[in-house]
Amino acid sequence: MSSLDMDSPPPENNGNKQPMEKPKERRKQVGKKLETIRELGQTEIPDMKGNIHCLTIVGQVEGHLIMPPQNKTTKYEHVIPQLVAVEQNPDIEGMLVILNTVGGDVEGGLAIAEMIVSMSKPTVSLVLGGGHSIGVPITVAANYSFIAETATMTVHPIRLTGLVIGVPQTYEYLDKMQDRVVRFVTQHSRITDIKFRELMFRTGDLARDIGTVLVGRDAVECGLIDEVGGLAPAVQKIKELIELKQEAKETPVQ
Template identity: 70%
Template structure:
């Protein structure tokens, strides 16, 4: 009996490479909201800080949040990855937890690789220290930044120690902002404790051009300006040898 026909009819088991299927267009649309994903690898890591910065307490599910415990491992991984040469941070945040925001800002400020921040929409409250923590900061012309004193939620014990703790925390925020931007401490406190502008709060809402005028942000611009500045700093960083001598 001829077994050739029988062998042709038997199904051939797929190899290990054939089992790996590329994601379908439908999967891509559902996961990323786009029909095509850029295939080329980039030497720039883009990190977004949006919604409310979530700290030690979990916010309600309807709140759009940025969890600091997600960002910190990403920044550590970026610092260790030799393929990543620069970090581009995009902000559109209403603020949030003070200690979580300062932790993110300190992480960005202590990275050894070039960093650029871009404020789109808003960089309010504790978003201000994050915005100024990079090597170079940019703000969109229509973006705003709300500068106001620290506030407490929940139970407050009315004793002098509580107010002393608040004052120390406020000084931490002010010291960080002034040391990472060109704004003076006097001007920052003037904006922070201004009355009459915000109907339900003390402080000031600063629009793009004013943020640059006060020295809070370096320049007005957008995504293209941020990428160009970051590439320029990456190129300058490449020319520096480990000993700090220009080639």
């Protein structure tokens, strides 16, 4: 079917008050569309409303400090209000979280993860490329998680940067921060505390660090991620979750 066919008037419009004006207007619109395609190589995008919104976590997760401009960052001051908007907007029924991140600020990352986990709308996460370090809690925060076959997730211990006061309390603090991450991940995925810590402190896997790189299927096998998949399965899953939620709403309370 050509675009001209699509624009032909429906039969019930024949009895309109101004039958002469309609075809003219239409011709003008079609002409404008063709001109845009010819001049700019752009097609006009139909104004359609989707019920699924998408949140992208890319580059570094930026938290309490502004990072130098050579870094690609996802800022928490951008993401947090967006999540509030998604939660409040009645037209949005589900959210897809797409990650390709190297990690970043622990508190910024945990804030985003806690926001996602406490949302009432169905959420599905998809790791493409990499979902390292603080990307792990953000991924498991969604109701269901996917990882691309070639994507990787690095699990490694957290560390302090900058000036560190060399007192035993510093180590205790670091340990507490570590526990925050471990607890969140084990609570929201199938991985056990022992297994996660074993992956985190493994030696010999990374060249300059301790920890483990999980490639696609490995992340699913250890229980961190639910399934290996891409965009279509992720969108399909979110639609399923939306349907389930609607069914639950429709069944009367007994």
